[in-house]
Amino acid sequence: MSPGVPKSPLPIFCSIRADLDRVAADLTGASRIALDIETYGPRKGDGLDPWKGDIRLLTLSRHGGTIWTIDLRATGYELGPLKPVLEQATLIIHNAKFDLLWLRVKCGLFATKVACTLTAARLLAADTKPGNNLDQCLERYLQIPSAADHSRSDWASMLLTEDQLAYAARDVAHLHDLLCVLEGELEMNDLQQVWALESGLLPVVVNMEHTGIRVEREKLAAIAAEADRLAQQAAADLRTALGNPALNPASPSQVLAALRAKGIKLESTAEEALKAADDGTLIPLVLIHREAIKRAQQAEALVGHIKADGRIHGRFEPLGTATGRFSSKEPNLQNIGRGELREAFAVQDGRRLVVADYSQVELRAAAAIAGETRMIDAYKAGADLHKLTASVVLGKPETEVTKGDRQLSKAVNFGLLYGQSAPGLVRYAATSYGVSMKGDQATEIRQAFFRTYSRLRQWHGLSHNQAQAGVTEVQTRTGRRRLIPTTASDWERFTALVNTPVQGGTADGMKQALILIDQRLPQSARIVSTVHDEVVVECHEDAAEQCRGIITTAMVEAMAALFPEVPVEVEANICTTWAEK
């Protein structure tokens, strides 16, 4: 540390169990307690794994009070009198999900009230990336110069250095002040509602990550082995057919060159391009290889994430996206293939999964936002909107709409909703729904769609005008903001303007539903996953029917509160695997 910079105060260091009484006594009755932990252990990816590592220090302080730092390796994880104190207070934490998950895993702490300064900073940043780590926040909001970072120092060593203790103290010393400033900023930006939502959500996410989702290792291993066999076979066949024993079928550049050498005209080796140039022999092999290798990788990756309890504890990031949706990682549980892989997500005897998802929720939200009466009326009448769209864009009565027509109109509804062009629709229909059409047909469909849904067209027109006028931000109905970079093109502004209120708005509804579900579920039931418009709950088989009702009611209630113009529908099934749905 440079001589001119004053050293941070040292905390009171606690290393015997009797100290816990002193700390508890000091903190009792504090409505807000600043908290931070330091951890050590094997590194997994970017962060540390609470199922493998350990907490070294727990540092706590009431506003303006003593800073206590507890050596949990010395005292043990049993928090004694401190536990109820921490469970009753609002805990101020930078990146609360991280600390609370560790404290749940190690100390069995159930925090219910939390104020996460990282969450606040991210809501304020609204998808700009100013850097939201604690140091950067202290600098931005309290003008405190940054200090040396000891977060990755050796927290396992027998004797901690003065610098380390000072660092631990500093991390909580300013949290109360930081939160005060952040709260003022949140209010000034009309973010109180979404701040309350995200704050209420955090303990729910901690519960979910802590619970994890059960998988069958053998099933996953079998899928991986079979997919790997298929991939090897396709690779071998491809090498033979091309007369190129060294070809790497996973290399786009090699595959492109090899196919071109065989006289196949290709712009790229993307699936869409390959399907358009299908030669009936080589290209199917490439596609089979792609599909199989992907499945094998995904299955193997899932196996690698199974913890000792036989469950996968993926991470869900509530503010991991620009719109307000969750992101999911380590592993990503939001892109699991819909086929056999989901069969591996299975309960034990006596347990059940309730798999619940919103029906066409983005379409309903868009209809509400745009005031698209034709769509709203159709939903109110209980109509099948995909069928209706098929009927109007194809100009045939609903009774004559085929399954293929309905597939087409799914692409139409979901694509055109966000501004897709006619050529884009051709591509999307082909790749996502296996529906082929000509460019001029797509143009006609597009025109018919916006002729029919004229309020949707007006909403797009308004968004287009705003985009051209250089609008810099967009909000969801709960007030969640997304700031549009000044460098964005008109097109990017337009898509942000139409996409965010819909995708972000439904995310807001889903998040509120998760909070309600968590509150209302019986003891034996746990939320184990969520995928944008879907939630998966594990429960005792005897409670499954009851849970199904609770979940359905909560989901409808939460979303309908945000989009009262349109009916909200939820489908919930009781299953033994995620594949049944």
Added chain:
DNA sequence: GCTCCCAGCGCG
């Protein structure tokens, strides 16, 4: 040996 970017692709 490491980091970075890209293509490609799984999901909603």
Added chain:
DNA sequence: AAAGCGCGCTGGGAGC
């Protein structure tokens, strides 16, 4: 002129 949106993960390939 042309343009669906939102993610995370993987391997290849380039560059250091």
